[in-house]
Amino acid sequence: MKNTIKALAIVTLAVFTTLSFTTIEGNKKEIKTDKSEVVWKGYKVTGSHEGTIAIQSGSLTFEEDKLTGGEFIIDMTTINSTDLEGEYKGKLDGHLKSDDFFGVTNHPTASLIFKDVVSSGKNAYTVSGDLTIKGKTNPVTFTISIYGNKATASLKVDRTKYDVKYGSASFFDGLKDKAIYDEFDLVADLEF
Template identity: 55%
Template sequence: MKNLKSIALAFVVALSTLAVTAQTKKVDVSKSTINWVGKKVTGEHSGTVNIKSGALVFKKNALKGGTFTVDMTSLTSTDLTGEYQGKLNGHLKADDFFGTDKYPTSTLVFKTIAAKGNDVYTVTADLTIKAKTNPITFDITVKGDTATTALKIDRTKYDIKYGSKSFFEGLGDKTIYDDFDLTVNLKF
């Protein structure tokens, strides 16, 4: 009986040691950034969108998980000012783009993570925009208290079809490319 108690105690200690090694680090949303670039035949627009909340999970200093919520209502262009900025921001927040009144947040949830070496991981995650969820895969670099990544998102997978030559003919120089780029810098 005493031997059984010793084994049970050792098992509990081993499990608690494993639990302690997992560490969740909250993202400092005031110091983290998401920059976007959307391209069209005649040029491009760039801007920012804010992270509402986020966290990365580490086990023995290795990335093991992550979850993020983005405040879509903060979406703004940075390449324009004044009236033109207001018009573009309004259009991006309208239903034919991100519909921020109905869908004020987007989420990213890490599903699988594979270490590539040199602080780089390949992540497959579920990205939800406008209540549509699709898997995306990207590399993320984690060093110290920072993480960085660059993502390419196909907006048409999230029912954002405005100006897409994939859905509309004869757009000519009014065509907006389906992919947009995100550059993410996280501090935690």
């Protein structure tokens, strides 16, 4: 009897100690890529262009009902303009995929890893993370809102930090009305 009580006490102590030092990972919710969308918009002196790009994979991590993390892989080969048709659409899509812009042959994916998530209001968060495009990683800060099983995020990206300098007045003189602004917008509507 003493040995049984002693054995139970040792097992209980071992379980308690193990659980005390085990980090419980949050609840990871996979993004439904077929029901989620990322829209981009780039600006130039004479106007703008916009389109979509597909999420290859992604997830958001929660502890209880609070967002604590996330990570995404973007399929750069799917970059697509939606404001043009025909020959002009084909030319723009091809140019965006070329080495002048995102070089998708050598860099078929981009990634975003959440590093810090801070609540900024009801259902709203400020996220600091690492964005990698063309093999270059830079910190970004953006907002994300969560409503049920949906989320919306928006961020501005300075393309020149990722070696996407084509048409940038920051690097080339005399572009006049051919200049393309350095920042572009990304808006993600996510479902998980």
